[in-house]
Amino acid sequence: xxxxxxxxxxxxxxxxxxxxxxxxxxxxxxxxxxxxxxxxxxxxxxxxxxxxxxxxxxxxxxxxxxxxxxxxxxxxxxxxxxxxxxxxxxxxxxxxxxxxxxxxxxxxxxxxxxxxxxxxxxxxxxxxxxxxxxxxxxxxxxxxxxxxxxxxxxxxxxxxxxxxxxxxxxxxxxxxxxxxxxxxxxxxxxxxxxxxxxxxxxxxxxxxxxxxxxxxxxxxxxxxxxxxxxxxxxxxxxxxxxxxxxxxxxxxxxxxxxxxxxxxxxxxxxx
Amino acid sequence: xxxxxxxxxxxxxxxxxxxxxxxxxxxxxxxxxxxxxxxxxxxxxxxxxxxxxxxxxxxxxxxxxxxxxxxxxxxxxxxxxxxxxxxxxxxxxxxxxxxxxxxxxxxxxxxxxxxxxxxxxxxxxxxxxxxxxxxxxxxxxxxxxxxxxxxxxxxxxxxxxxxxxxxxxxxxxxxxxxxxxxxxxxxxxxxxxxxxxxxxxxxxxxxxxxxxxxxxxxxxxxxxxxxxxxxxxxxxxxxxxxxxxxxxxxxxxxxxxxxxxxxxxxxxxxxxxxxxxxxxxxxxxxxxxxxxxxxx
Numbered sequence: 109x110x111x112x113x114x115x116x117x118x119x120x121x122x123x124x125x126x127x128x129x130x131x132x133x134x135x136x137x138x139x140x141x142x143x144x145x146x147x148x149x150x151x152x153x154x155x156x157x158x159x160x161x162x163x164x165x166x167x168x169x170x171x172x173x174x175x176x177x178x179x180x181x182x183x184x185x186x187x188x189x190x191x192x193x194x195x196x197x198x199x200x201x202x203x204x205x206x207x208x209x210x211x212x213x214x215x216x217x218x219x220x221x222x223x224x225x226x227x228x229x230x231x232x233x234x235x236x237x238x239x240x241x242x243x244x245x246x247x248x249x250x251x252x253x254x255x256x257x258x259x260x261x262x263x264x265x266x267x268x269x270x271x272x273x274x275x276x277x278x279x280x281x282x283x284x285x286x287x288x289x290x291x292x293x294x295x296x297x298x299x300x301x302x303x304x305x306x307x308x309x310x311x312x313x314x315x316x317x318x319x320x321x322x323x324x325x326x327x328x329x330x331x332x333x334x335x336x337x338x339x340x341x342x343x344x345x346x347x348x349x350x351x352x353x354x355x356x357x358x359x360x361x362x363x364x365x366x367x368x369x370x371x372x373x374x375x376x377x378x379x
Numbered sequence: 380x381x382x383x384x385x386x387x388x389x390x391x392x393x394x395x396x397x398x399x400x401x402x403x404x405x406x407x408x409x410x411x412x413x414x415x416x417x418x419x420x421x422x423x424x425x426x427x428x429x430x431x432x433x434x435x436x437x438x439x440x441x442x443x444x445x446x447x448x449x450x451x452x453x454x455x456x457x458x459x460x461x462x463x464x465x466x467x468x469x470x471x472x473x474x475x476x477x478x479x480x481x482x483x484x485x486x487x488x489x490x491x492x493x494x495x496x497x498x499x500x501x502x503x504x505x506x507x508x509x510x511x512x513x514x515x516x517x518x519x520x521x522x523x524x525x526x527x528x529x530x531x532x533x534x535x536x537x538x539x540x541x542x543x544x545x546x547x548x549x550x551x552x553x554x555x556x557x558x559x560x561x562x563x564x565x566x567x568x569x570x571x572x573x574x575x576x577x578x579x580x581x582x583x584x585x586x587x588x589x590x591x592x593x594x595x596x597x598x599x600x601x602x603x604x605x606x607x608x609x610x611x612x613x614x615x616x617x618x619x620x621x622x623x624x625x626x627x628x629x630x631x632x633x634x635x636x637x638x639x640x641x642x643x644x645x646x647x648x649x650x651x652x653x654x655x656x657x658x659x660x661x662x663x664x665x666x667x668x669x670x671x672x673x674x675x
Contacts, residue, residue, distance in 0.1 A: 117482055118571040121581035133479035136472050137494040140552065143509040144501050146519070150512065158512050160519050200409040207406025211399075219407050226418055230610025230654060232627040233647040236634055237421030240428075260417050263410055321502040323613050327631075338504050345508060345617050349515065357505040368500040372493075 144361060151354035158351055169355040179340065179356065185330070186320055186337040188251060193258040193319035198312040200259075201266025206296065209274045220267070227264040231324045234261070239328040249331045257325045262315035269314065273307030306374040313367045320363065422651075429644035441645035451629075451646075458625045461540075461615065462608035465547045469604050472548070473555035474597065480556070481563035492560075499553040507617050510546045511537060514618075538620025546614040554607060555600035562596020602661050606654050626650050 112124040123130075146160055151169055153162030173179050204223060208216040226234060238257045239248065247253035277300065285295040301308070326336040337356065344350050432438025445451045476495075480488050498506060513519045514537035521533040536542055566589065574584040612627040619625075626646055633643035 117581070118568045119575040119579070119581040119584045125581070129475060129479055132475050133491075136476050136552075137491065140498050140549065141494050143513055143549065144498060144506055147505070147509045147512065157517065200413070204407035204410035207403045211401075211403030213400040213404050215404060216407075219404070219411055222419075223407070223410055223414055226414065228606070228654065228658060229418070229422070230627060230647070230650050232610055232612055232630050233422060233425070233651055234418055236630060236640075236643060236647060237425050238417060239634075240424060240640065241417070241421040256413065256417055260414050263414065267410075317500065317502075321504065323504055324627075328634075338502070341504055341508070342613065342617075345504075345511065349511060353508055354512070357502075357508055360502050360505050364500045364502060365497065368493075368496060371500075372496075 147354055148358050148361065151351070151358045153351070156351065158349070158354055169351045172352045173355045176352075179337075179352070181333065182335050182337045182340045185251065185334050189254050189258060189336060190316045190320035192251070192255040193262055194312050194316040196255060197259045197262035197266050197315040198308065201263050201311065201315070202270050202308055204263075205267050205270040205274060209271060220271075223267050224264040226260045231261070235325045235328045238325060242329050248329055249334050251334050254326065254330050254334065254336070255319070257329055258319035258322055261322065261325065262318040265314045265318060266311040269307050269311040270304065273304040277303055309374045310371045313371050317364060317367055321360075425640075425644040426648055428640050429648050431641050433641070441641045442649075444642065445645065445649065454624050454626055454629050457623060458609060461543060461547065461611075461623065461625060462605050464544055465551055465608050466601050466605045468544065468548045469551050469555045470597065470601055473552055473559060473600065477556045477559040477563055480560050495553045495556050498549065499557070503550055503613055506550060507546050507614050510542065510549065511617060514542050514545065537618055539622050540619070542618040542620070543615045543623045546618040547608065547611065550614060551604045551607065554603050558600045558603065559593070559596045562599070563593050566592045598661075598664070602657070606657060609654055610650060
């Protein structure tokens with residue numbers, strides 16, 4: 109255990125003197141991850157009460173989930189809304205990030221602030237505003253309405269992630285392509301985009317998750333045949349602790365960890 | 380050539396430059412239009428509705444109710460209480476964690492950082508559900524604590540303030556740790572080494588040099604957490620069990636149960652005003668762009 113007495117930082121502090129910090133950080137890291145992870149084995153429990161560790165293993169809560177048309181329809185809606193939000197928010201967000209970055213106009217700064225306000229305005233206010241507007245436009249409970257509403261929530265993330273990538277990108281490369289005869293669009297697609305593609309992919313994944321995980325707006329503007337998974341989950345959580353939710357949670361954890369792994373893989377290859 | 384000959388050319392260039400600046404700005408128009416139509420217009424309409432009384436004319440009754448009614452006072456008090464406590468606990472837990480990450484070599488830090496990123500990317504509803512399962516009367520926490528002899532009777536850990544705070548701290552912690560870690564990484568080790576060279580012990584070097592330098596990051600992180608807490612809905616609704624009523628929940632009740640748009644809008648407007656007020660005050664103290672990671 110000689111490493112304990114070696115200096116641990118920029119001062120003469122040793123690892124031994126820092127043990128409390130390591131222990132505290134360890135506990136916090138476990139507390140951050142454990143609650144989510146523990147749901148996974150619980151969802152395979154055979155009992156009516158969620159046990160850990162489960163005494164008997166079974167797939168009954170998954171069967172329950174798959175046997176319920178309502179849950180399946182909600183899953184389909186959530187996936188559709190997530191994908192569509194991603195397909196809308198990523199291109200228009202990237203276009204906006206590019207335009208605002210390149211244009212030296214004084215308005216650009218203000219438009220940027222406008223586009224990231226959905227992140228600062230309390231979601232509940234956006235939710236009831238959108239609900240009110242959709243009631244007038246007869247767009248409540250439509251997939252289209254849900255996607256448009258989720259798009260504005262995803263835009264700030266796309267703008268920030270892609271904007272940061274554009275800031276560290278050397279624009280002379282695009283200028284070189286254009287001076288050699290490429291049109292602006294071609295120069296962007298063949299020179300700039302390939303270099304910021306990792307950030308664009310991260311932004312797209314974030315946009316998907318923003319919609320897939322969103323509860324409050326979905327609570328107001330999705331319903332009937334177009335009810336989302338999160339809306340149904342939230343409603344059943346208010347009543348009782350249904351073990352089926354554990355199996356759905358496990359599926360959602362798999363979806364978001366896949367997104368995280370993808371983002372890490374793409375992000376890693378940048379450097 | 381003389382300067383006179385060049386002038387038309389310069390004019391042309393300037394006009395072309397202007398046109399290009401506008402064209403590039405135009406690329407943002409789909410996004411800008413969407414935000415204007417889907418967010419700004421409806422929220423503006425709510426602002427208008429909040430000044431319409433039950434008689435249908437202009438009235439301040441929706442705001443007056445907030446000042447008079449004890450119930451509303453309690454809701455605002457609860458909202459601030461939850462937000463302050465959550466932010467405070469996040470600072471106490473998040474600072475050591477971010478400091479620990481900042482001291483690690485880059486590769487190890489990236490791996491440890493996954494423990495912050497995984498919950499950050501996991502659905503908020505799933506995490507709230509996990510805590511509901513763990514903290515219930517016959518849940519894992521009570522069972523294990525009784526087995527270990529920490530307490531004898533199952534404690535009420537959920538459907539109250541305790542459960543709400545546990546869930547909210549868990550959800551908000553990444554929002555504090557991520558910007559704080561970034562700020563700590565930006566502090567050059569030279570400062571602390573210089574302090575050590577000049578005779579400061581580890582404690583003195585930390586409190587005298589490192590901590591003050593990390594304050595802007597800590598401030599930015601706490602600000603994000605506090606502002607997000609103010610508008611929180613899902614976690615208090617599920618883990619508070621009806622005992623913790625925050626502003627956003629009252630807004631929902633006003634609409635779902637009472638169809639009272641005026642009252643709901645007024646609450647929303649006050650919530651927005653408080654949020655923007657805090658962000659504005661903070662932006663005077665530090666550059667907000669740096670906090671949000673954008674801007675030019």
